[in-house]
Amino acid sequence: MKLEGKTVFITGAAQGLGQGITEALLERGAKVCIADLNREKGEETVNQFQQRFGKENVFFIKADVTNEKEFEDAFKEAVSRLGNIDIMVNNAGIMDESKWELMIQINVTSLVRGTNLAIGHMNKVTGGKGGLIINTASVAGFAPGVSFPVYGGTKHAVIGFTTSWAANPNVESMGIRFACLCPSPADTALLDLKDHQGMMVSQFTKFINEVLGVAPVSKIVEGFITLVEKDDNNGALLLVGKNEGIQFVNRFYDPMASLPKQKQSDAAKTS
Numbered sequence: 001m002k003l004e005g006k007t008v009f010i011t012g013a014a015q016g017l018g019q020g021i022t023e024a025l026l027e028r029g030a031k032v033c034i035a036d037l038n039r040e041k042g043e044e045t046v047n048q049f050q051q052r053f054g055k056e057n058v059f060f061i062k063a064d065v066t067n068e069k070e071f072e073d074a075f076k077e078a079v080s081r082l083g084n085i086d087i088m089v090n091n092a093g094i095m096d097e098s099k100w101e102l103m104i105q106i107n108v109t110s111l112v113r114g115t116n117l118a119i120g121h122m123n124k125v126t127g128g129k130g131g132l133i134i135n136t137a138s139v140a141g142f143a144p145g146v147s148f149p150v151y152g153g154t155k156h157a158v159i160g161f162t163t164s165w166a167a168n169p170n171v172e173s174m175g176i177r178f179a180c181l182c183p184s185p186a187d188t189a190l191l192d193l194k195d196h197q198g199m200m201v202s203q204f205t206k207f208i209n210e211v212l213g214v215a216p217v218s219k220i221v222e223g224f225i226t227l228v229e230k231d232d233n234n235g236a237l238l239l240v241g242k243n244e245g246i247q248f249v250n251r252f253y254d255p256m257a258s259l260p261k262q263k264q265s266d267a268a269k270t271s
């Protein structure tokens, strides 16, 4: 998808990866609405971007994605100001096991809500213009991470949810594509971890700094752009990190593979 002239709604972009992604979108001629809980940082970010890219091309709406009404109102306002939303980026997320219920709400429940809002707006079957939905998962959605079991669980959920939508046979007629950005550790405030936020946090921090490696935000942004610009990206999982570089990955076990050959061919005929 070419980004020039496209309209984007992104959550959690007052700082960190979302802020970097927004900058890259604006550089390529897109118009962006940032929705974030943090009014101070959100307004500061948008003021800077408006000076560089023009007031009409980027704006901020204060919204807590766990608040159903605030999130829906923000999305409606963005549609009304931009005329349409071509790309939805559900990016807001936290990593704090001491707030595990809130973390599930932000990382999963609100991401589902954002996806549903975007589907309702974009669906060609009901008068929409189609579009692309990018959900931010993580490398933690592919592997066990002993220090942050709930965080890891939320990111597995993001991948399962997004790829299940992508596999829906109706997505072609709906004109919507679904994909996940899966960053490895990146240099943002998310990784300023306090001991109470997980288990064995100091060992974990040592592990990511010395073994996994921490990527600059710019690397993750490069991965995001690669994912968005790829035309056949429905169901894509883009892994990006310091050691991984940028790569499309496949994590699936196909339940059909364990069926006897005859049943596989019968199932293929009916699907």
Ligand SMILES: NC(=O)c1ccc[n+]([C@@H]2O[C@H](COP(=O)([O-])OP(=O)(O)OC[C@H]3O[C@@H](n4cnc5c(N)ncnc54)[C@H](O)[C@@H]3O)[C@@H](O)[C@H]2O)c1
Binding pocket: 011, 012, 013, 014, 015, 016, 017, 018, 035, 036, 037, 038, 063, 064, 065, 066, 091, 092, 093, 094, 095, 106, 136, 137, 138, 139, 182, 183, 184, 185, 186, 187, 188, 189, 190, 191
């Ligand atoms: N930084 C990493 O190492 C890393 C790696 C993989 C995936 N991720 C994912 O990337 C996404 C962005 O993380 P980041 O590293 O930029 O973190 P960050 O903490 O720098 O930014 C997160 C943003 O989300 C916003 N936010 C938090 N709760 C919100 C809510 N309820 N409503 C609206 N906005 C809210 C914050 O205000 C902040 O602006 C998250 O989903 C995170 O899980 C991060």
Ligand SMILES: CCCCC[C@H](O)/C=C/C=C\C/C=C\C/C=C\CCCC(=O)O
Binding pocket: 095, 137, 138, 139, 140, 143, 144, 145, 146, 147, 148, 152, 183, 184, 185, 186, 199, 200, 203, 204, 207, 208
């Ligand atoms: C206790 C110290 C050693 C922990 C090893 C850990 O369990 C292994 C992890 C292997 C892969 C990565 C899995 C999870 C990473 C989790 C978070 C990374 C930072 C944030 C993010 O990338 O989303």
